[in-house]
Each structure stands twice: as structure tokens, then as C-alpha cells.
Amino acid sequence: xxxxxxxxxxxxxxxxxxxxxxxxxxxxxxxxxxxxxxxxxxxxxxxxxxxxxxxxxxxxxxxxxxxxxxxxxxxxxxxxxxxxxxxxxxxxxxxxxxxxxxxxxxxxxxxxxxxxxxxxxxxxxxxxxxxxxxxxxxxxxxxxxxxxxxxxxxxxxxxxxxxxxxxxxxxxxxxxxxxxxxxxxxxxxxxxxxxxxxxxxxxxxxxxxxxxxxxxxxxxxxxxxxxxxxxxxxxxxxxxxxxxxxxxxxxxxxxxxxxxxxxxxxxxxxxxxxxxxxxxxxxxxxxxxxxxxxxxxxxxxxxxxxxxxxxxxxxxxxxxxxxxxxxxxxxxxxxxxxxxxxxxxxxxxxxxxxxxxxxxxxxxx
Amino acid sequence: xxxxxxxxxxxxxxxxxxxxxxxxxxxxxxxxxxxxxxxxxxxxxxxxxxxxxxxxxxxxxxxxxxxxxxxxxxxxxxxxxxxxxxxxxxxxxxxxxxxxxxxxxxxxxxxxxxxxxxxxxxxxxxxxxxxxxxxxxxxxxxxxxxxxxxxxxxxxxxxxxxxxxxxxxxxxxxxxxxxxxxxxxxxxxxxxxxxxxxxxxxxxxxxxxxxxxxxxxxxxxxxxxxxxxxxxxxxxxxxxxxxxxxxxxxxxxxxxxxxxxxxxxxxxxxxxxxxxxxxxxxxxxxxxxxxxxxxxxxxxxxxxxxxxxxxxxxxxxxxxxxxxxxxxxxxxxxxxxxxxxxxxxxxxxxxxxxxxxxxxxxxxxxxxxxxxxxxxxxxxxxxxxxxxxxxxxxxxxxxxxxxxxxxxxxxxxxxxxxxxxx
Numbered sequence: 164x165x166x167x168x169x170x171x172x173x174x175x176x177x178x179x180x181x182x183x184x185x186x187x188x189x190x191x192x193x194x195x196x197x198x199x200x201x202x203x204x205x206x207x208x209x210x211x212x213x214x215x216x217x218x219x220x221x222x223x224x225x226x227x228x229x230x231x232x233x234x235x236x237x238x239x240x241x242x243x244x245x246x247x248x249x250x251x252x253x254x255x256x257x258x259x260x261x262x263x264x265x266x267x268x269x270x271x272x273x274x275x276x277x278x279x280x281x282x283x284x285x286x287x288x289x290x291x292x293x294x295x296x297x298x299x300x301x302x303x304x305x306x307x308x309x310x311x312x313x314x315x316x317x318x319x320x321x322x323x324x325x326x327x328x329x330x331x332x333x334x335x336x337x338x339x340x341x342x343x344x345x346x347x348x349x350x351x352x353x354x355x356x357x358x359x360x361x362x363x364x365x366x367x368x369x370x371x372x373x374x375x376x377x378x379x380x381x382x383x384x385x386x387x388x389x390x391x392x393x394x395x396x397x398x399x400x401x402x403x404x405x406x407x408x409x410x411x412x413x414x415x416x417x418x419x420x421x422x423x424x425x426x427x428x429x430x431x432x433x434x435x436x437x438x439x440x441x442x443x444x445x446x447x448x449x450x451x452x453x454x455x456x457x458x459x460x461x462x463x464x465x466x467x468x469x470x471x472x473x474x475x476x477x478x479x480x481x482x483x484x485x486x487x488x489x490x491x492x493x494x495x496x497x498x499x500x501x502x503x504x505x506x507x508x509x510x511x512x513x514x515x516x517x518x519x520x521x522x523x524x525x526x527x528x
Numbered sequence: 529x530x531x532x533x534x535x536x537x538x539x540x541x542x543x544x545x546x547x548x549x550x551x552x553x554x555x556x557x558x559x560x561x562x563x564x565x566x567x568x569x570x571x572x573x574x575x576x577x578x579x580x581x582x583x584x585x586x587x588x589x590x591x592x593x594x595x596x597x598x599x600x601x602x603x604x605x606x607x608x609x610x611x612x613x614x615x616x617x618x619x620x621x622x623x624x625x626x627x628x629x630x631x632x633x634x635x636x637x638x639x640x641x642x643x644x645x646x647x648x649x650x651x652x653x654x655x656x657x658x659x660x661x662x663x664x665x666x667x668x669x670x671x672x673x674x675x676x677x678x679x680x681x682x683x684x685x686x687x688x689x690x691x692x693x694x695x696x697x698x699x700x701x702x703x704x705x706x707x708x709x710x711x712x713x714x715x716x717x718x719x720x721x722x723x724x725x726x727x728x729x730x731x732x733x734x735x736x737x738x739x740x741x742x743x744x745x746x747x748x749x750x751x752x753x754x755x756x757x758x759x760x761x762x763x764x765x766x767x768x769x770x771x772x773x774x775x776x777x778x779x780x781x782x783x784x785x786x787x788x789x790x791x792x793x794x795x796x797x798x799x800x801x802x803x804x805x806x807x808x809x810x811x812x813x814x815x816x817x818x819x820x821x822x823x824x825x826x827x828x829x830x831x832x833x834x835x836x837x838x839x840x841x842x843x844x845x846x847x848x849x850x851x852x853x854x855x856x857x858x859x860x861x862x863x864x865x866x867x868x869x870x871x872x873x874x875x876x877x878x879x880x881x882x883x884x885x886x887x888x889x890x891x892x893x894x895x896x897x898x899x900x901x902x903x904x905x906x907x908x909x910x911x912x913x914x915x916x917x918x919x920x921x922x923x924x925x926x927x928x929x930x931x932x933x934x935x936x937x938x939x940x941x942x943x944x945x946x947x948x949x950x
Contacts, residue, residue, distance in 0.1 A: 302633040309613065309627030310643045313620045313658060314651035315789075454756070506725075525653060526724065526735075 197229050201331075206237045224254050231263060232331055243267055251283070258284035258291045259330045265297055266327040274308065277301045277327075297327040421489040421512050422482045424519035428510075429475045429495075437464050445513055445520030470499040487514040583811035586616045586791060587665060587719060593625055594666070605629055619791035621665075624658050657794035664700040664795055665719050671699075677831040678705070678712045681741060681824045683841045685712060686901035686917070691816040693744075693783075695720060695802055696829040697727045697737065700795045702783075702804065703829070704812060711834055715815075718808040721793040723800045727827055729766070732778035737800050738766045741905045741915045742823045744816060748782075758785020759806035760813050764823050769934045769946045770913055773872070783823070785809040819950075822905060822915075844904065844914055844935065847942035858894045860886055868936065868943045881947075892922040900928075912937040917950070 193216055200209035213230045217223060231246035244267050250260035261284035268277035278301050284294035310316075424443065431439035441460055450459030467473065480493040489512040496505045511523035589612045596605035609626040616622055624641045631637060640662065641655055648655055679694040685707050692705040692712060702720045705712040722737040723729070729736040742764040750760045761784040767776045778800065785806040786793055792805045802825070804812070847866070854862040863885060864878075871878040900919035907913045914935040921928030934946035 299634045302630050306627045306630035306634075307644070307647075309623045309630060310641075310647055312613075312617070313624035313627055313641070314643070314647065314654040315620065316647065316651055 194225055194229065197226070197233075198331075201229070201233055201236065206233050209233050210237075222253065224250060224257065228260065228263075231260070232329070235263070235267060235329065240267055240270065251280075255283075256287055258288040258294055261287065262291070262294045262297060262328075262330050265294070265301065266329045269297075269301060269304070269327050274301050274305045278305060293328050293330060300327055417514070418482050418484045418489070420517075421484055421491065421514075421519045422480065424512060424521075425477065425480065425482065425491045425493070425510060428521065429477050432467065433473050433475045435467055435470065435473055437467050440467065443521055444524075445515060445522045447513070448520070448522050448524075472499065474498040488512065489514070489519060581807050581810065583808045584716060584718065585807065586612070586619050586622065586805065589615075590619070590622050590625065590665070591669060593622075593629075597625075597629070602629060602632060606633075616791050618789050620654075621658050621661055621792070624655075624662075654794075657797075660795050661700070661719070661792065668696075668699040668701040668717070668719070673703070673714065673829075673831040674833075677833050679703070679824060679826070680830040680832045680837065681826070681905045681907060682712060682822075682834075683837055683844075683906050683914075684902055684904050685822070686903045688901045688917075689817075689820045689822060689903060691821050693812070693816065693821060693823040694829055695722075695823070695825040696827075697722050697739075697825065698828050702802065702808075702812075704815065716808075716811065718804050719792060721795055721797045721803040723798050724796050726796060727825070729778060729781070729800055730774075730776050733799075734778070735799050737798070737802060737825060738771065738776070738778075738781055739825050739827065739909070740766075740768055740770060741907045742766055742768055742781075742825065744783075744818050744821045744823060747813060747818050753784075756787045757782070758787060758803075759810050760785060762809075762813065762816070762818075768915075769932075770907065770915075773870075773945070783809065783812065822903075824905065824907075841904075841906075843940070844906075844937075844942050847935070848899070848904075848916070851944070852897050852899055855889065855892070855897045856894065858889050858892070860889060863889070866944055867947075868938070868945045871945050871947075873946060873948050895922040895924055897922055898928075914942070 193212070197209050197212050197216075200206075200212065210230070210233050213226055213233065216226050217230070220226070227246060227250055231243045231250065234240075234243035234246060244264065247260045247264040247267065250257070251264065254260065261280045265277040265280035265284065268274070268280060278298065281294050281298040281301060284291055285298065288294075428440065428443040430436075431443060441463065448456070450456055454462070474497070476496040478494040478496065480491060482489055482491045491510045491512065493508055494505060495508045506526050509523075509525045510521050511525075512519045513522045514520075589608065593605050593608045593612060596602075596608060606626075606629040609622065609629050612622045613619065613626045624643075628637050628640065628642055631642060641659055643651075643655060681694070682692060685692060687707065687709070689707050692707055694703045694705070695701070696703070700720055700722070701717055703717045704715055706715045707713075723735045725735040727737045727739050729738040744762045745765050746763050748757075748761040748763065750757075753761055761782040763780065763782045766781040767778065780801075782801045784801055784803055786803060793803050797803070851863070851866040854866065860882075864882070867878055869878065871881065873881045873884075876884075898921045900921055902916070902918040904914050904916045907915060914933075914937075916933040916935060917930070919928050919930050929949045932946075932948055932950045933944050935942050936945050937943075
């Protein structure tokens, strides 16, 4: 079992803690009462009781721990952080305050701080299972943040912080009381399994799960009557299900619409119709480099309107549609002011309502 | 009851997988130059806590992380990566490695940049670019030029050029030289990005970086530049005389920095410029001189010992001396044999330019012509050319011209197709 070990070290600090724990054991009733109040949602009452108790015994770790939990439950995150931080300072040997500190930091998306706190919790007690699970979640979150920064993906759509497990009680007074004969109050404080209060942390899930990922194939399949029962296949087929003759007409229509959108884009460009040209790009279009949308638009406007004549012709246009996303690949023959450039181009489109809009533009294959 | 978490620790497996993937980051003393730099930076760091401005540091620290991973020391690697991304949050490659090291705490890492599948799909291009950037950085650091060698283009570089720059596009690397009494000495080299469509620029808008021998023409005030250009810009002399002769178009090829959100850019990312990380560019801006610093841009640099080129450059030196002697003799017809029929000097053809030549000969009146501070850089592609710079002074006179000539080898004869005063 995971136990909060208090090894018999002869350090003063340890003795001091042991002493306070022994006292705590004698006040198991008070802890039980407070816990009961917290469980039934009477947070204000619980807090009053805790403060009363702490008035007499300001150092008591168990009661201070409960206070932190109450503050957190009442939405006073900053106060809760302060309470748990002070606990880690006064009792650096206890892993639980670190764990809860990490939970609070993670809730504020401060994953670096959460990580440090959890690593401290584990250093304090290497077999502390909750901290390990929590730390796993935090590592996952940090890794995906790092990947997003590496790939310059919009971190804005991955803002769901992982749900970490908060330890509700430093020791389990109710359980202890029930199991322990009253005659043994001097026994070392029991067990303190944090297990009791440990909801399984729910994994945060892959970061960009909101992205227009491969769902599409299934989505179209389900919106199309019986004829396409290939649900399991869609799971294994990669994103770009090629548009073949067997695909239901809804998809072919989609492909036609997307193709039309690409042609309209090229036409607007050729006609130097900047407004329509820019309107071909969706809200979520990522300008190249790290330009802002507005500076990109300004640059495009300038580039296009400064040319006396522009011709954009598309060859070998191939559009692949899957659900609400489409990819158009073609050779682009661009001519303007005596310059002629022929290049491969790929446009990624997304369907918003009944409009196909460009979300990504890349040259090369 | 015993806890099983340690033995079942997924991190164990993860470490070895990551090791495999990054094994190329591990071996030998290939990084010794970088290490030295890193070590030096550490000592500097104690003095000045701001390290972000020192050139080459970010890469040296990244390589340190690679080496730790190579030594299976993931714990230390993660610590160093934590600090690296804290100091350089927009260094995407560092973020990617940091992501791998964090992910390795909870799952096996199967590839360098082992991002979740959905992310890999959304950002496959960016991921491939970062892997390529990593590959090129490591390769350039592993395959170092031999000490004492220089790129083969630099046949002679006078003391007027205190510095020189050479770019190897295939390695995504810029080499910075100091030119002293003992010749050219490599002092630093940096990762760079070139055009989206690669090199060999021919036309405006083709998103290619030019290849050839150029000079830095100016140093633009960073305050006048958009964020996009980073900490400054050094325009180079594209199109040069040879480029113009070949009808190449375009302009505004600069060495410049990176925008705030991107510490470095992918190997092929620019509209034709050569882009460096801001601290690296700043070091170059602080170091080099405008006008006299040559910038050679090649697909592959060929490194040679300076003495080894003597024999090869003899025919050219003979031709140059022949031209000098002809000028000393004052014989116009003899001098004219050194010029190509399609000679052009800033718009004047040979017939139009001959009077200028005659005036010069009248002025020197048979006095011996001296060529001072002679530089010649060879550029060989479909043709074999020489970019020559010197001070032309007649004996007994105090001043002369600083001239630039372009020579071309035709049927084993070196001839001048451009001459101008700079």
C-alpha cells in the first residue's frame, strides 16, 4: 500500500512533525467533523471550524491541509496555493501538499510549476502513486505544448487542462477511527492512504483533437443512407479517401464545389479582385512565416494591386474531398509584369456552411 | 504489497527508443569546436546572465542536449532542454526535442519529433522541415572543414578585405572568416535558411537564392526594418556583373535575421535571402565591413589548402600580368587583345569604352603599372570566371583607381568582359 512514511530519523524536524501528528490523532474527531462538512458542501461552516482549530494550533498540518482543500473547493485558488505552499515549506517531507499545489497550478495551465511540484512530491515519496499519475498527465500536456510550439500550431485550441487528482485529506481520519481501537492513540499515525480520495485522473487527450482531423470520412458516411455501410473501413482509411466513382454523389458534389472554389480563387487573383481573393481564405488560414493575418493581407493586397496584369492558370487540378475538408493539388502558371513562374501548389480547404475556404496554401508537392 | 510502478516504468523503454533515434547526435569529438564555444559561453554566462545575444549559443546548447540523449542520460538532457526552451522559447527545433524528452517520461519515443498522429497530420510539412533543419545542423557540425582550408573560390584575398563570408547551401551553413596576414581563418559558422525554391536565382520572384561571388553593399538600420527581418540586414550585390550579363533579374537579396516568433527558419524558407538567427546575424553585423567583405554563395563549398591552388591559378596570374605589362607599354592595340568582343562597362561596349582606356594610357605614359591589394575570386559554373579587385597605381604617382574586373576563360584564354572603378 502506499503509505506516508515517516522514517525514524533523528532529525528535529521529523520529531516535530511526529509530535504534531500524534496530537492530530487525538483530534481525529475534529478532522472528521470538518471532512463531513466539506463533503456535504458546507464550506463556510467547515472553514470557520478549521480557523477556530488553527487559532489554538496554528502549525497543525492536517487542519491546514483541509483548509487548503476548502479554499480550493470555494474557488479561492490563490489562497489555496498560498496554504499548500506554506505547508510544503513547513513540512517538505510530505508529498500531498506538493501534489495539491500541482493540481492547482495545472488548473491555471501553469504546467511547468505543476511539474516541479509533482517532481518534489515524488522525490519526497518515490512510491507516491497519485503524484506519478498526475505527473504523467502533466508531462503529456507539456510535451504537447512543446510540440505545438515546435510546429507553430495554434495552442489556443488545446486549452483543456488535464484533470489531476486532488488529495482531499492528508490522513484519513474517518477510516482510521473506524479501524483503530481507541486504546491505541499513541500508535504511529495510520496509513494515510491517499487512495480514498483519488479519482482516476482523466487523460487530457491529444492536443489538437479539435482539428479538422479524419473524422470526415465517417461523418459523410453517416449522413449518407444505407448504401455506404463501410464504417469500419473508414477507421483504417487515412484522411484522404480518394474520390472514386463508387463514392456517393454527395461527395462528388462536394468535390465539384471545392473545385469551383479553387477556380474562383484563381480567377479573383487574375482579375486583381483583391477583395474576393482575400475572401477565398478562411478565418483559420495560417499566413506563411509568422505573419499576422492583417500584415499578410496587406502584403497580398500590395503585391496584387501593384501588378499591371496578372494571369493565373491552373493545370492538372486534382481535388480530394473528405467530409468538410478538401485538398486541391495543381500546377500553377503565374504570369505578371513579364515574370512567369510555374509551380506545384497545394491548397487545403475547409467547408464553412456551404462555402469552401482556403486554410493552408503551400508550394511544392 | 509491493508497488509495481518502477519495474513497469515505461520511461525505461522510452529512453532506449529515443537513444536509437538520436544516435547520430552522440559520437566522437565531432562537436569539439562547438563544445569549446559552449564552454566559453558558460564562463561568459556567469558574468553576463543574458546569453540570448551571444552567437551560436542556442545551437551549441541543443547539441549538448543531443549528446546527453546519445549518452542515454535523458534526465540531464531534459534538464538542459528545460533551460534551453526557457531561454529560447521560439527555437522550434529545441521545442521539438523538449517535447520528445517530456513525452519520453510517459511513453516510448519511436522517432525524432514523435508527435501524436493527428498533430503529425496537421503539421506534416512543419515537422519534416524541423527534422531537416536538425539533420543539416548536425551534419554541418560533424563534417567540419579541415583546419587551414578555405573555399576554393578564394584564390587571393587582399588585406583590404578584413573578413569574408561563404555560404554552403547544401549544408545550410554560413562560414565567417577573418582575413589576416597569415591568410583566411574560419572564426564562426552558423545555420542559415535559403530560398523556398532553393538556389540558382534567375528571375525576380522565383524564390531562389543566387549563386555566385557578391559583396556586402550596405548595412540597413534595424529601426527602418519590419520585425520580419529580425535584428538587421546586410544587402549583397545581386545581380552582379555576371548575373546581369546573363539576364538575371530581381533585387534585394539580403543577409537578414528572423522575426520574433521564430528563432530560426526551415532550411528552405525565404524569398531568396539568406536568413540567420538574430544573435548570429548580429555578430556578423558587428564584425564585417561594408563594400570590402565578399560573400560567396555556392551549392557545395569545396575546401582546399590555399597553397594547393597556386598551380591552378598560374594561367590567370600570367594573363593578368600580361594585361598589366601591356598597359605599362602604353600600346592600345595590345591592351585591347585582353578584352572580349562583348565587353561592357556600365553600358558602354568595347568601342565606346576604348577612349576611356586611351585616356588612362595617356595619363600613365609608359610608367610601370602596379597592382596593389589584389584579390581574385574564381566562380566556375557553366563558364569559368574571375572577380578581380585591385588598386591600379602607376609608378611615381600617389593615387590610382580601385578597379574591379570580371575575367572569363574562353578557349583557355583569360579575357576581361567587364572593367570599372569602384
